[in-house]
Amino acid sequence: MKLLDRNGLKADVYRRMSEGQFDGPGIVSLAELADGAQPAAGKLGLAIENTANVRDVERHFDSVTLIVIHFPSFGDGRGFTLARRLRRAGFGGTLRASGPLIPDQFAFALACGFDEVELPEGQIERQPVEQWRGALTAFSAPYQQGYRRPRTILEERRRNAPEAAR
Amino acid sequence: MTAASLPPPPAILIANDLLDGDVVFRKSDGWTRDPRAAFIAYTSDETQALALVAREAEARREVVEASIVDVDIRDGAPAPRHFRERFKTLGPSVRPDLGKQAQFPDYARAAGA
Amino acid sequence: MYRYDEFDERFVRERVAQFRDQVQRRIDGALTEEEFRPLRLQNGLYLQLHAYMLRIAVPYGVLSSRQLRALATIADRYDRGYGHFTTRQNLQFNWPKLRDAPDILELLADVQMHTIQTSGNCIRNTTADQFAGVAADEIEDPRPVAELIRQWSSLHPEFAFLPRKFKIAVNGATEDRAVLKAHDVAVRIIRHAETGETGYQILAGGGLGRTPMIGKIVVDFAPKGHLLSHLEAVMRVYNAQGRRDNKYKARIKILVHEIGLPEFKARIAAELEAEGPSFRQEEVDELARIATFFARKEYETLAPHSRPYERARAANRDFAQWADTALFAHKADGYAIVTVSLKPIGGPPGDMTSDQMRAFADLADRYSLGELRVSHAQNLVLPHVKKDDLFALWRALGEHGLSTANVGLITDIIACPGLDYCALATARSIPIAQAIAQRFADPARQHDIGPLNIKISGCINACGHHHVGHIGILGLEKSGRESYQITLGGDASWNAAIGELLGPGLTADETPAAIERLVDFYLAHRLSGETFIETVKRLGAGAFKGAFAGVSRHEAA
Numbered sequence: 091m092k093l094l095d096r097n098g099l100k101a102d103v104y105r106r107m108s109e110g111q112f113d114g115p116g117i118v119s120l121a122e123l124a125d126g127a128q129p130a131a132g133k134l135g136l137a138i139e140n141t142a143n144v145r146d147v148e149r150h151f152d153s154v155t156l157i158v159i160h161f162p163s164f165g166d167g168r169g170f171t172l173a174r175r176l177r178r179a180g181f182g183g184t185l186r187a188s189g190p191l192i193p194d195q196f197a198f199a200l201a202c203g204f205d206e207v208e209l210p211e212g213q214i215e216r217q218p219v220e221q222w223r224g225a226l227t228a229f230s231a232p233y234q235q236g237y238r239r240p241r242t243i244l245e246e247r248r249r250n251a252p253e254a255a256r
Numbered sequence: 257m258t259a260a261s262l263p264p265p266p267a268i269l270i271a272n273d274l275l276d277g278d279v280v281f282r283k284s285d286g287w288t289r290d291p292r293a294a295f296i297a298y299t300s301d302e303t304q305a306l307a308l309v310a311r312e313a314e315a316r317r318e319v320v321e322a323s324i325v326d327v328d329i330r331d332g333a334p335a336p337r338h339f340r341e342r343f344k345t346l347g348p349s350v351r352p353d354l355g356k357q358a359q360f361p362d363y364a365r366a367a368g369a
Numbered sequence: 370m371y372r373y374d375e376f377d378e379r380f381v382r383e384r385v386a387q388f389r390d391q392v393q394r395r396i397d398g399a400l401t402e403e404e405f406r407p408l409r410l411q412n413g414l415y416l417q418l419h420a421y422m423l424r425i426a427v428p429y430g431v432l433s434s435r436q437l438r439a440l441a442t443i444a445d446r447y448d449r450g451y452g453h454f455t456t457r458q459n460l461q462f463n464w465p466k467l468r469d470a471p472d473i474l475e476l477l478a479d480v481q482m483h484t485i486q487t488s489g490n491c492i493r494n495t496t497a498d499q500f501a502g503v504a505a506d507e508i509e510d511p512r513p514v515a516e517l518i519r520q521w522s523s524l525h526p527e528f529a530f531l532p533r534k535f536k537i538a539v540n541g542a543t544e545d546r547a548v549l550k551a552h553d554v555a556v557r558i559i560r561h562a563e564t565g566e567t568g569y570q571i572l573a574g575g576g577l578g579r580t581p582m583i584g585k586i587v588v589d590f591a592p593k594g595h596l597l598s599h600l601e602a603v604m605r606v607y608n609a610q611g612r613r614d615n616k617y618k619a620r621i622k623i624l625v626h627e628i629g630l631p632e633f634k635a636r637i638a639a640e641l642e643a644e645g646p647s648f649r650q651e652e653v654d655e656l657a658r659i660a661t662f663f664a665r666k667e668y669e670t671l672a673p674h675s676r677p678y679e680r681a682r683a684a685n686r687d688f689a690q691w692a693d694t695a696l697f698a699h700k701a702d703g704y705a706i707v708t709v710s711l712k713p714i715g716g717p718p719g720d721m722t723s724d725q726m727r728a729f730a731d732l733a734d735r736y737s738l739g740e741l742r743v744s745h746a747q748n749l750v751l752p753h754v755k756k757d758d759l760f761a762l763w764r765a766l767g768e769h770g771l772s773t774a775n776v777g778l779i780t781d782i783i784a785c786p787g788l789d790y791c792a793l794a795t796a797r798s799i800p801i802a803q804a805i806a807q808r809f810a811d812p813a814r815q816h817d818i819g820p821l822n823i824k825i826s827g828c829i830n831a832c833g834h835h836h837v838g839h840i841g842i843l844g845l846e847k848s849g850r851e852s853y854q855i856t857l858g859g860d861a862s863w864n865a866a867i868g869e870l871l872g873p874g875l876t877a878d879e880t881p882a883a884i885e886r887l888v889d890f891y892l893a894h895r896l897s898g899e900t901f902i903e904t905v906k907r908l909g910a911g912a913f914k915g916a917f918a919g920v921s922r923h924e925a926a
């Protein structure tokens with residue numbers, strides 16, 4: 091697995107609970123969390139499916155530092171809506187998309203509230219980091235308001251409009 | 257395509273060229289736009305070999321939509337047995353001036369419906 | 370019409386560059402075909418039977434003469450000299466090459482056009498009333514709202530990978546000319562019953578294809594400034610909960626149907642509440658900015674009646690017959706809206722050659738302020754024609770094979786490309802349309818039969834809207850042959866209805882005869898002044914079954 095954010099590849103400090111006993115930050119599922127699973131020390135990550143209910147996840151906002159949303163395929167866009175809803179519900183930690191996303195979706199993922207993408211083995215070899223970074227600058231500004239993006243076309247228009255028209 | 261889903265011989269391999277989209281046929285070596293030059297598999301071993309060629313050619317990004325199609329031999333030319341693939345090897349029936357039927361009128365006469 | 374500002378322009382140029390890069394990555398192997406397919410589809414590029422096909426967006430059906438000329442240039446340079454107008458007001462080229470597609474997009478961008486989201490599991494090109502802004506029965510021009518939706522839906526970060534395609538239509542007139550109830554979502558501009566203010570009624574859950582459904586009202590009245598928040602709520606509920614396990618159950622209509630209208634409305638309400646206040650000032654401001662592009666044209670002050678037009682009518686029967694079908698009431702005195710049939714007898718419905726495009730562009734300049742429209746019925750519209758000019762226009766159209774007097778009549782057939790082009794087709798549609806048109810070619814007979822919509826699809830995807838045709842024809846494959854199912858009583862208007870299946874499938878040869886029997890039955894049983902669909906509704910489709918039975922020589926009825 092390779093992890094990357096808007097700056098490029100990064101080391102994954104978390105390990106999956108299913109990988110066995112370990113020290114340091116760990117990722118657990120909702121079921122494991124219900125069973126009282128706890129990493130030996132440090133930060134806690136929560137892995138959820140893209141069908142998870144916001145209310146079930148919300149309860150753990152204070153105790154988790156990372157939420158991992160699983161993308162079963164890149165064409166399954168449910169994760170984008172779930173991310174948007176988790177941010178709306180107030181999650182302030184790290185949000186990770188895990189699955190075979192493609193570079194052309196990177197900007198969408200970040201806009202919906204994700205911070206990082208975890209790719210399956212072999213994909214980054216085919217789609218190197220430059221392609222992911224390049225995808226973030228493909229568009230200067232988008233149309234939609236209300237997503238995590240530095241500026242929108244509407245804002246640019248407003249700035250451009252003559253004073254009288256404001 | 258699994259061996260089980262392969263049509264019975266005689267059969268040919270049809271695909272679309274990745275960059276052009278044109279309908280292409282596998283000949284013994286490489287691809288051709290001329291249906292008369294298509295390699296015809298007469299045994300199921302040959303059909304299976306064609307299926308392997310199809311997978312490799314897709315992986316090499318030469319073609320897309322590669323499929324093995326069973327044919328009748330009419331005047332020595334392969335005519336797909338199913339009407340869908342027959343249109344694919346001929347061109348739009350409403351525009352006889354376009355497609356393979358215009359390019360290869362001999363073939364169209366032999367293989368047409 | 371709308372003109373791009375520097376930001377729209379930049380956006381479309383960046384989209385072209387992005388697609389050029391995507392094609393390159395496909396060629397060098399960074400993208401697999403599975404990864405590339407949705408990307409090319411979201412740029413309107415399909416792989417058909419014989420070649421790629423490029424679908425160009427004609428946002429809400431509005432085109433300028435300059436844009437039409439650019440399309441003609443593309444048809445000549447990169448295609449085979451013709452294009453095909455679709456039921457979604459788009460234009461398709463049937464022979465482009467993948468390697469040329471980025472250059473074609475560049476040419477389109479030069480005239481402020483694109484192919485964004487004309488396919489794929491995303492929000493498609495927004496359609497609207499082809500008479501928008503000029504129809505006498507209009508409450509409010511739907512084009513500003515349609516343009517607002519076009520921008521909002523373009524590369525929406527959250528809704529680019531939906532369970533399935535998503536079609537939105539907008540209408541602002543009392544008559545529904547946009548087939549609202551056949552859309553995933555429809556926006557109807559209405560006047561509030563008490564306050565009189567205009568706002569939006571929102572329908573959802575319509576759609577044809579397998580399991581056709583009629584859209585239902587999900588929001589009774591959303592005031593101005595509340596539209597996009599409501600649309601986002603609908604989209605979010607659908608994106609999260611629409612089915613993804615079965616392609617044929619993935620449209621929003623199935624979600625609405627399975628959970629029921631009250632539950633669907635409750636989920637929208639919950640979503641709206643979670644999001645906070647639904648009013649957005651920026652929507653009001655943006656709509657006002659867009660609306661300035663659609664200000665009323667500078668029409669000349671003319672008398673409502675035109676003497677030259679009346680004289681020409683009286684003197685020329687062919688002209689009068691054409692005018693009877695082609696004209697629609699314009700909101701400005703002395704003007705008419707002219708529908709130009711792209712259904713010459715025996716021609717493929719909706720096809721236009723590059724020469725015709727250029728000639729038509731010239732006529733639009735001369736007679737219609739340089740503007741034209743595309744209708745969902747695959748015809749073109751000249752929206753601003755002086756009645757005084759109608760006769761001259763008709764003559765000029767005739768020189769280019771564009772004066773067929775059949776708009777709304779039995780030979781004005783909607784047909785999808787079917788198996789002559791489409792890789793998904795199970796049977797051909799165009800030859801069926803041609804054969805029916807030839808059988809009913811006599812203009813006097815057509816006019817006697819009166820309004821009648823035949824709609825043909827080459828597979829269950831229903832691009833030809835066959836379910837809502839007065840007579841619908843669906844091409845299927847049966848035992849290795851093409852087979853055609855006939856439905857009766859469909860209706861694409863605000864009284865939308867799904868047609869009823871009449872019997873077993875027919876062969877291509879039998880189909881025109883079967884249609885003729887249905888028509889003869891209508892002629893024998895109609896009351897004075899009754900249209901075909903009115904007779905069908907009065908007698909019920911069942912009454913026609915007797916007329917239909919016995920046509921098939923191949924199968925028992």
Ligand code: SF4
Pocket residue numbers: 785786787788791792793794795826827828829830831832833
């Ligand atoms: S209805 Fe079917 S055959 Fe016709 S265009 Fe649509 S997908 Fe193709």
